[in-house]
Amino acid sequence: MTPPRAPGPADLVITGCTALTHGPDGEILFVEDATIVVREGVIASLTGPGTGRGPNPAGPGQDPARPGGAAVEHIDGRGTVALPGLVNCHTHTPMVALRGLAEDLPAHAWFNDWIWPIESNLTERAVALGARLACAEMIRGGVTTFADHYFAMDTVADVTEESGLRAVLGQAYFSSQGSEGRAASLDFALRRRGTAGGRLTTCLAPHAPYTVDEADLAATAELARQHGLLVHIHAAESREQTDNSLARHGRTPIGILERAGLLDGRLLIAHATGLDPARDLPALRRAGGQVAVASAPRGYLKFAWDTTPVRALREAGIPVGLATDGAASNNTLDVWESMTLTALVQKHAENDPTWLTARQALDHATLQSARAVGLGEEIGSLAEGLRADIILVDLTGPHTQPVHDLAATLVHSVCSADVRTTIVDGRVLMRDRALLTVDVPETVRELGELLPELVDRSHGERVQEYEG
Amino acid sequence: MTPPRAPGPADLVITGCTALTHGPDGEILFVEDATIVVREGVIASLTGPGTGRGPNPAGPGQDPARPGGAAVEHIDGRGTVALPGLVNCHTHTPMVALRGLAEDLPAHAWFNDWIWPIESNLTERAVALGARLACAEMIRGGVTTFADHYFAMDTVADVTEESGLRAVLGQAYFSSQGSEGRAASLDFALRRRGTAGGRLTTCLAPHAPYTVDEADLAATAELARQHGLLVHIHAAESREQTDNSLARHGRTPIGILERAGLLDGRLLIAHATGLDPARDLPALRRAGGQVAVASAPRGYLKFAWDTTPVRALREAGIPVGLATDGAASNNTLDVWESMTLTALVQKHAENDPTWLTARQALDHATLQSARAVGLGEEIGSLAEGLRADIILVDLTGPHTQPVHDLAATLVHSVCSADVRTTIVDGRVLMRDRALLTVDVPETVRELGELLPELVDRSHGERVQEYEG
Numbered sequence: 016m017t018p019p020r021a022p023g024p025a026d027l028v029i030t031g032c033t034a035l036t037h038g039p040d041g042e043i044l045f046v047e048d049a050t051i052v053v054r055e056g057v058i059a060s061l062t063g064p065g066t067g068r069g070p071n072p073a074g075p076g077q078d079p080a081r082p083g084g085a086a087v088e089h090i091d092g093r094g095t096v097a098l099p100g101l102v103n104c105h106t107h108t109p110m111v112a113l114r115g116l117a118e119d120l121p122a123h124a125w126f127n128d129w130i131w132p133i134e135s136n137l138t139e140r141a142v143a144l145g146a147r148l149a150c151a152e153m154i155r156g157g158v159t160t161f162a163d164h165y166f167a168m169d170t171v172a173d174v175t176e177e178s179g180l181r182a183v184l185g186q187a188y189f190s191s192q193g194s195e196g197r198a199a200s201l202d203f204a205l206r207r208r209g210t211a212g213g214r215l216t217t218c219l220a221p222h223a224p225y226t227v228d229e230a231d232l233a234a235t236a237e238l239a240r241q242h243g244l245l246v247h248i249h250a251a252e253s254r255e256q257t258d259n260s261l262a263r264h265g266r267t268p269i270g271i272l273e274r275a276g277l278l279d280g281r282l283l284i285a286h287a288t289g290l291d292p293a294r295d296l297p298a299l300r301r302a303g304g305q306v307a308v309a310s311a312p313r314g315y316l317k318f319a320w321d322t323t324p325v326r327a328l329r330e331a332g333i334p335v336g337l338a339t340d341g342a343a344s345n346n347t348l349d350v351w352e353s354m355t356l357t358a359l360v361q362k363h364a365e366n367d368p369t370w371l372t373a374r375q376a377l378d379h380a381t382l383q384s385a386r387a388v389g390l391g392e393e394i395g396s397l398a399e400g401l402r403a404d405i406i407l408v409d410l411t412g413p414h415t416q417p418v419h420d421l422a423a424t425l426v427h428s429v430c431s432a433d434v435r436t437t438i439v440d441g442r443v444l445m446r447d448r449a450l451l452t453v454d455v456p457e458t459v460r461e462l463g464e465l466l467p468e469l470v471d472r473s474h475g476e477r478v479q480e481y482e483g
Numbered sequence: 484m485t486p487p488r489a490p491g492p493a494d495l496v497i498t499g500c501t502a503l504t505h506g507p508d509g510e511i512l513f514v515e516d517a518t519i520v521v522r523e524g525v526i527a528s529l530t531g532p533g534t535g536r537g538p539n540p541a542g543p544g545q546d547p548a549r550p551g552g553a554a555v556e557h558i559d560g561r562g563t564v565a566l567p568g569l570v571n572c573h574t575h576t577p578m579v580a581l582r583g584l585a586e587d588l589p590a591h592a593w594f595n596d597w598i599w600p601i602e603s604n605l606t607e608r609a610v611a612l613g614a615r616l617a618c619a620e621m622i623r624g625g626v627t628t629f630a631d632h633y634f635a636m637d638t639v640a641d642v643t644e645e646s647g648l649r650a651v652l653g654q655a656y657f658s659s660q661g662s663e664g665r666a667a668s669l670d671f672a673l674r675r676r677g678t679a680g681g682r683l684t685t686c687l688a689p690h691a692p693y694t695v696d697e698a699d700l701a702a703t704a705e706l707a708r709q710h711g712l713l714v715h716i717h718a719a720e721s722r723e724q725t726d727n728s729l730a731r732h733g734r735t736p737i738g739i740l741e742r743a744g745l746l747d748g749r750l751l752i753a754h755a756t757g758l759d760p761a762r763d764l765p766a767l768r769r770a771g772g773q774v775a776v777a778s779a780p781r782g783y784l785k786f787a788w789d790t791t792p793v794r795a796l797r798e799a800g801i802p803v804g805l806a807t808d809g810a811a812s813n814n815t816l817d818v819w820e821s822m823t824l825t826a827l828v829q830k831h832a833e834n835d836p837t838w839l840t841a842r843q844a845l846d847h848a849t850l851q852s853a854r855a856v857g858l859g860e861e862i863g864s865l866a867e868g869l870r871a872d873i874i875l876v877d878l879t880g881p882h883t884q885p886v887h888d889l890a891a892t893l894v895h896s897v898c899s900a901d902v903r904t905t906i907v908d909g910r911v912l913m914r915d916r917a918l919l920t921v922d923v924p925e926t927v928r929e930l931g932e933l934l935p936e937l938v939d940r941s942h943g944e945r946v947q948e949y950e951g
Binding site for chain 1: 580581582583584586587588589590616617619620623624781783784785786787788810814815816817827828830831833834835836837838839840841879880881882884885886887888891892895896898899900901921923924926927930931934938
């Protein structure tokens, strides 16, 4: 009989930080002077005076499981708050290449005159460089997981793997591609899921109910069921889309998803700003599957759309995760900004300054976002046994002091530039603001060379017509 | 006859930046590879290929007026955009001490249960430390001028002088103080105007039409006229205030200001979110004086108020400057965020995605803000003869690349943390993110010691009752 093997030294120990954790009912708690120990990509322990187990008994930088043994890596977290890494629940990373290109336009002109003509010029190289720059931006902004919905997704998967980020990737398709679009999306999902050491999760990614027909959506629902896949789709992006859907099909976009069987599986709906409360909330309440919504409030303001009805969705039991959409409409991939804007815009939309408190905003940024992308069992909280996706936020800047209420400081005073360190699966991707996995100047230089061809619209083509 | 004296070496030369300038009609222009020369606190020249005078003929860091002679200070501006320093057109700097203290509350509870009770504990020391931290935050965020409206303004003036910032300061008063409040405001305005080497401008600062009575407002208008002073006042902060004013006085808050004669002088109105279009826009159009509005959009979202009707005010010829209000309601003194939010929220409020373009937002952040605080002849543009209040914004971050449209990049992708260097009157107050005039850790430490007494509400007193 062999004795149980002593654990190896910790991979990473963070000491002296304040840690955002969750209580038994999901409530936000802060543990002061916390020690976080990471082994093999997983949070092995989180201890502090508030947890009844005191700070690191072995001393700063020491491995608590091996008194006298130093961890492989030690981060002094004094002056910072540790949070679960942010989740960008809906984006199109390669569109970073088009950031700021088509501004101050209504959605029809944005799609038909600019984005869809330019997307017919897309190359694998442009996708790779846009996605790489997106990964750099997200790591700098404290995002550790993103849900991407775009073309050339194998390229995005390769770039994501190199960057060290976690992602939920889906190859987008329109019914105008015939059944090949759906088949390619499934092929990608099955080939790449679980790769990159488990950091890549995949999904099926039909574009939207106005570009994917009902038969295609029903076939998608069936494939998702067979293969246990999440489906990620745009729906009810604006009130106008809902009105048009009712006029054309006698059903709202959510009604179309329900009829196709998609509400009975695992479904991530992007936007849902055009929900019809009378028709859609009952449909969402009776959904047999795990349905969630991703909200990207910045773009809704910019397109002069309503915002996602977060309060009604919460009451219907639908998780609402935070997102940025693509940089071509949103201009940033800054999920911290999405959190702040969600808090601000929801108060205004509900005409209630007491609604969507700072703690509610942090709930959306943590547990609800993790659940929205189907990873609620793996990420979204700093808890033993979850993946070690951790960010450290600097509170020493004058704009974050003094601290009367840490939740308010985080939501309303901190910004993404205060993220000092970003860790995924226990691996440090940014330390003290320095990126360790992406060469930004080289990426920007190479992308710059491609831009003239990428933005040429003289060919008169477009990948699709917007009639949403 | 003596020959004209050759100028001394330039105090400061900035080379290689892109400079935001204004055309003859105020339109936003960008000069690439610009050289900015500063002498005695003034912009002596701004040259570049686009200006017809080429980049610095003497070479980087050299004084163009003295070929072969190096400037006293040289900043390599490559990778940055030079802008006129931002103007915070309405704030209460000492309230930084109360940042995040009273959250998720309606305005009545915010004033009566929290802010006004706590303000009865204010000490000169708390005011000094709050204002100092505010100056640090603003310098880090690219703000070079602020309009402050608060108590203990001599202390704020001293702190501002030390910080190197420019400011327009007014000692606040209520009619509940009797005529002494007004007299103290005038005394401050006359004693401190033009001090700190001309960096301090002063004004009269009646609190609001709901706390200062009509006789006091009329006397204020007369004093302002006699002494050539700006008046800075809160008015029409919300639609509810306007409704209450109509019910109590038969006049809107703007109507009260008009009757008191304040629209015939130099007037800065904070907020004006509750304008009554039918009554107030004609009053503002027929105003005989120089009237402007300061808009702080973050707080309006937070209190679930309407926002400032920027489009109607522009059409009425009223400059609208950007502001943050105090940190107790706004949580930040981030004018860059105010610019971004103005662009986003105005599109939504007008239901028009083509309105408030990035260039219009930059106009509000530069010329209109300078005019709003009465300094349109001195600051607000990078032009020869104006004060050398300059900020350099870093464009090398992944979140600001690529650049298809520099105006959009500045308004929608850049954030205040991208400000690398802040200069006032030719003096560098922050270089490469390092503050040169404020000791933040020491200020935070000292302020922390005062907080328990500052936030004590057990005495049951308050400085005033909110019945707006």
